[in-house]
Amino acid sequence: MKIWRPYTQMQDAIPPARVSHALGAHIFLQDGQRLFDGISSWWLITHGHCEPRLMEAIRRQTERLEQVVFANFVHQEAEELSTRLAGFLPPRLNRLFFSDNGSTAVEVAMKMAYQSLQQSGKKRKRSFLTFAKAYHGDTCGAMSASGDSAFTEAYTDLRFPVFRFRQPKDLSPEWRAEFRAFVEAKHEEIAALILEPLLQGAGGMIIWPAEIVREISEICRAHGILLIFDEVMTGFGRTGKMFAFEKVGVVPDLLCLSKGLTGGALPLALTVATEEIFSQFLSPQKLLFHGHSFTGNALSCAAANANLKIFQEETVLEKIAVLENAHRRALEKFALPNPRVLGSMGAIELPEQSGYGSAKSQELYQKCFSRGLFLRPLGNTVYLLPPYCASSDDIENAWGVVAEVLSENRS
Numbered sequence: 001m002k003i004w005r006p007y008t009q010m011q012d013a014i015p016p017a018r019v020s021h022a023l024g025a026h027i028f029l030q031d032g033q034r035l036f037d038g039i040s041s042w043w044l045i046t047h048g049h050c051e052p053r054l055m056e057a058i059r060r061q062t063e064r065l066e067q068v069v070f071a072n073f074v075h076q077e078a079e080e081l082s083t084r085l086a087g088f089l090p091p092r093l094n095r096l097f098f099s100d101n102g103s104t105a106v107e108v109a110m111k112m113a114y115q116s117l118q119q120s121g122k123k124r125k126r127s128f129l130t131f132a133k134a135y136h137g138d139t140c141g142a143m144s145a146s147g148d149s150a151f152t153e154a155y156t157d158l159r160f161p162v163f164r165f166r167q168p169k170d171l172s173p174e175w176r177a178e179f180r181a182f183v184e185a186k187h188e189e190i191a192a193l194i195l196e197p198l199l200q201g202a203g204g205m206i207i208w209p210a211e212i213v214r215e216i217s218e219i220c221r222a223h224g225i226l227l228i229f230d231e232v233m234t235g236f237g238r239t240g241k242m243f244a245f246e247k248v249g250v251v252p253d254l255l256c257l258s259k260g261l262t263g264g265a266l267p268l269a270l271t272v273a274t275e276e277i278f279s280q281f282l283s284p285q286k287l288l289f290h291g292h293s294f295t296g297n298a299l300s301c302a303a304a305n306a307n308l309k310i311f312q313e314e315t316v317l318e319k320i321a322v323l324e325n326a327h328r329r330a331l332e333k334f335a336l337p338n339p340r341v342l343g344s345m346g347a348i349e350l351p352e353q354s355g356y357g358s359a360k361s362q363e364l365y366q367k368c369f370s371r372g373l374f375l376r377p378l379g380n381t382v383y384l385l386p387p388y389c390a391s392s393d394d395i396e397n398a399w400g401v402v403a404e405v406l407s408e409n410r411s
């Protein structure tokens with residue numbers, strides 16, 4: 001048996017590096033090399049790798065309970081998670097549905113939105129509104145809601161149609177008028193808007209102004225379109241607040257969470273719904289036909305509780321503000337092209353055409369790797385999204401490595 005790696009052209013793949021352990025913001029290889037984890041291991045790790053309190057919480061939980069059938073049982077870790085999360089979410093969002101990854105959190109939100117509207121008699125509301133550079137996951141529903149890209153091209157026939165609106169280039173009144181006119185024309189067919197609020201991740205770390213997100217949300221809401229915020233990536237501090245919707249000032253009807261939920265330690269996801277949506281499922285034959293084998297895994301819940309406890313007891317958002325400043329200073333110091341920063345995320349845009357997995361981006365990846373920096377460019381976008389325990393020096397060093405590699409490539 002051999003391993004088939006995710007998102008990897010196995011024919012000419014660089015052999016994977018063999019990891020021995022990880023600690024804080026660093027990954028250690030068996031050959032002794034130390035790497036700065038510039039992308040929080042695919043946007044998962046919050047406080048740091050092997051955070052001792054998280055590891056201890058998981059260890060303690062292994063002595064009590066790992067998994068039970070969530071349709072019949074509940075456990076203390078899940079109840080504690082709902083209480084802790086309530087401390088971070090507005091009362092409007094009060095129904096937690098568990099699954100185990102970001103894509104399923106999105107699938108569940110889409111099924112909830114669609115079914116709740118069908119069951120409330122809005123039979124024509126059968127489609128979704130999304131944006132051209134969206135990314136919502138790799139399962140078929142989440143992939144349907146995602147933009148057309150190299151990630152989805154091979155599966156065109158498996159994606160159901162959605163309304164995919166063009167991206168706002170800026171705050172242009174034309175785009176806003178067009179969006180409003182589109183919603184006015186099509187709202188009767190649209191169940192929900194699905195959106196990564198403030199920061200589209202896989203689409204290329206695209207920052208949206210809060211005003212735009214607020215405006216499109218208000219237009220949709222005024223036309224009876226539900227709001228699904230996919231905060232699988234933006235949640236748990238990445239944009240500088242616990243959740244991006246706080247910066248936007250709009251509470252969605254459905255909120256998708258995963259990735260940083262367990263501090264990145266174990267798989268877990270939540271779809272959080274309003275009581276209004278939940279109440280549409282309260283009669284025979286109207287139940288939500290959805291549930292995964294690993295629903296409400298107690299080890300994952302224990303990790304999530306330990307993660308949230310750190311947010312509750314420490315000034316994590318202040319640490320993130322320090323990282324945000326460090327990005328700004330470093331990007332300016334090294335005069336990197338088209339810099340942009342939001343919370344713990346800093347990104348630049350390379351002028352050269354270098355698509356996903358292209359030779360150019362492979363070369364950049366390898367040169368950074370050999371200098372102790374782990375990052376994965378998204379096409380022309382080179383970004384850092386480190387764990388929150390990273391220091392300002394770590395950020396400056398990492399951007400310094402990128403600058404060095406780029407200047408080498410030019411000469």
Ligand SMILES: *Cc1c(COP(=O)(O)O)cnc(C)c1O
Nearest residue numbers: 101102103135136137201232233
């Ligand atoms: C990563 C991501 C997903 C998918 O999450 P998986 O756990 O990889 O399935 C969905 N939405 C957004 C915004 C993401 O960044």
